[in-house]
Amino acid sequence: MRTRILKVNPRRPELQKIREAAKMIKRGSIVAFPTETVYGLGANALDSKAVRKIFVAKGRPSDNPLIVHIYDKSDLARLAVDVPKIMDRISEKFWPGPLTVVLRKTKIVPKITTGGLDTVAVRMPSNLIARSLIREAGTPIAAPSANYFGRPSPTAAEHVLEDMNGRIGLVIDGGRTRIGIESTVIDLTSNIPILLRPGGVSIEQLQKEIGRVVIHPLLRGKKSRAAHRSPGMKYKHYTPNAQVILVEGQSGKVRKKIIRLAGKLKKQGKRVGVVCMSKARYNAHAVRVVGPSYEKFAASLFGTFREFDLKKIDVILVQAIPKKGIGFGIMNRLEKAASTKIKAD
Structure with missing residues (x-):
């Protein structure tokens, strides 16, 4: 299969191009497209055969649920039942945007889309290309990240091609x-x-905005037999080819620890990469400063992993950060990707 690239203006998506991609969705094909979070691998969420193609292209386990993307708040009624009143406040404050809600599904949603569960995960993206595609396709679009299963999520079209070239028709x-x-x-x-x-x-x-929110035990490092109703809960994810070592502790001590580890690993013949919040003389083969803001860290994390893979880095040393704000999400991804966690002395 030949994978074609279709460039679309992110600020003013060209309608003719969007309709071309939407036709593919309507025909049961899968299309990779950008959202405000990462690139998604999309298919008609209500078409079992089309959704199955996502799992095949990604090499994704069939019990790993997908997120269904909608264009308008009113679309939620087609997909979910027993919607609590609090959803009004949630949609008012956070939609469109990077928030997914899990609700009881309607019969119209195939079990393959939900990983065999009786719940469905739904969100309304804010990215203009994504919204235009959903609108023109005339159907909710199921879309996990557009990478091969377990790999770092793609934040650019070239990342999608690294994993999906020849597996899908259009990016x-x-x-x-x-x-x-x-x-x-x-x-x-x-x-x-x-x-x-x-x-x-x-x-x-x-x-x-909504008051008390309970944190799932798995996010606290505890075991749980509860159903895994969200992507990213059950399996190892976000891993580059390189080994990822997460270094935790006070920032000054972490820098010193990374410098010592980098030197030790280099003596062992390893190519070393460092991901850190501030500049220092790390003496590594590749260094990416992702601070000072956590937002910058989040935006560059997966791209840095892929960049280091291209540079044939063997080990990536990453500075841990507090689990506050978007830092909680960053650390969740790092803990999934890391093979080892080390405390700075």
């Missing part, structure tokens, strides 16, 4: 994504909302 190139990590996911099937995945909307923002 819409809308430039770099803004946020860089996936959406926040909350479960609304209980009396109190449960945070299933931290992301572009912080738990602090949620608590300010």
